[in-house]
Amino acid sequence: MGMDQKRFKQWAIRVIRIYPLIAIGLLGVAYLLGGFSERSNPLVPRVVVTGMLYGLIVVVPLIAILIFVGFSISEDRSRNRNLKNLENLPEGDPFDLAQEEMHGFKIVSLTGESPTFTGVTGDTYKFDGNAICKEFPDHVPPVIGCECGFYAFKERRDAQFELSIHPGFFVIDVDLFGIGFSHKYGYRAESQRVNSLEFPKRCMRCKVLPARVFIKSYKIGYGNNAWWHWSVRCSSCVRGVKPENRLTIEQMSKKLHVEIN
Numbered sequence: 300m301g302m303d304q305k306r307f308k309q310w311a312i313r314v315i316r317i318y319p320l321i322a323i324g325l326l327g328v329a330y331l332l333g334g335f336s337e338r339s340n341p342l343v344p345r346v347v348v349t350g351m352l353y354g355l356i357v358v359v360p361l362i363a364i365l366i367f368v369g370f371s372i373s374e375d376r377s378r379n380r381n382l383k384n385l386e387n388l389p390e391g392d393p394f395d396l397a398q399e400e401m402h403g404f405k406i407v408s409l410t411g412e413s414p415t416f417t418g419v420t421g422d423t424y425k426f427d428g429n430a431i432c433k434e435f436p437d438h439v440p441p442v443i444g445c446e447c448g449f450y451a452f453k454e455r456r457d458a459q460f461e462l463s464i465h466p467g468f469f470v471i472d473v474d475l476f477g478i479g480f481s482h483k484y485g486y487r488a489e490s491q492r493v494n495s496l497e498f499p500k501r502c503m504r505c506k507v508l509p510a511r512v513f514i515k516s517y518k519i520g521y522g523n524n525a526w527w528h529w530s531v532r533c534s535s536c537v538r539g540v541k542p543e544n545r546l547t548i549e550q551m552s553k554k555l556h557v558e559i560n
């Protein structure tokens with residue numbers, strides 16, 4: 300996907316999230332202007348209201364579906380193109396080796412009885428470490444054509460967008476080292492050091508009051524899979540959580556060996 304298309308997709312997802320509000324707002328305006336009344340001469344003619352209802356319920360969602368079908372077709376195309384490019388690489392070609400210092404942002408969840416960084420794919424890591432390849436043990440990540448290595452976005456706003464579709468995660472700031480591949484939005488590299496974790500502004504439970512403290516809770520997933528999951532809560536929502544399941548920001552910072560700010 301091109302730069303503009305990626306930004307457009309982020310924008311489209313945001314609009315879809317607030318679409319119900321836009322639709323209700325328009326219908327509300329029509330109602331206030333008399334579009335639903337039985338009066339013979341309403342401010343908004345009934346045919347406009349009927350047309351608007353039709354548009355909001357049928358036409359706009361159809362257009363949205365078409366746009367997202369378009370996205371997925373073009374994503375498939377660019378993926379195929381990338382695969383072809385990989386196959387056509389001349390031997391020994393330095394595949395976009397990063398020349399610059401690799402600094403970036405990514406999202407993690409904190410899991411485990413003792414809090415541990417956990418990526419979106421479920422891989423866990425410490426504040427400082429070398430990547431390992433789960434598929435091919437003989438790989439020293441990153442390997443061309445494989446997915447192994449530590450990933451990070453170059454820009455904070457890309458990590459923040461990911462955060463908005465992964466509630467309960469945190470944004471971290473990382474430096475990457477060793478061999479690293481650079482692409483438009485990010486890096487994939489051999490080793491990683493986590494510099495800091497952004498403490499969320501709001502409580503993850505009530506979503507209103509400012510977050511104050513980390514708490515762990517037990518989650519049960521598919522197949523009786525169970526794990527400890529860390530989140531943040533406000534002073535009100537933390538009531539009733541056992542003291543042994545709480546950590547202050549300072550305590551969490553010591554456990555993770557990273558700054559929290």
Ligand SMILES: [Zn+2]
Pocket residue numbers: 432433434435438440442445446447
């Ligand atoms: Zn690999």
Ligand SMILES: [Zn+2]
Pocket residue numbers: 502503504505506507508532533534535536537
């Ligand atoms: Zn709260």
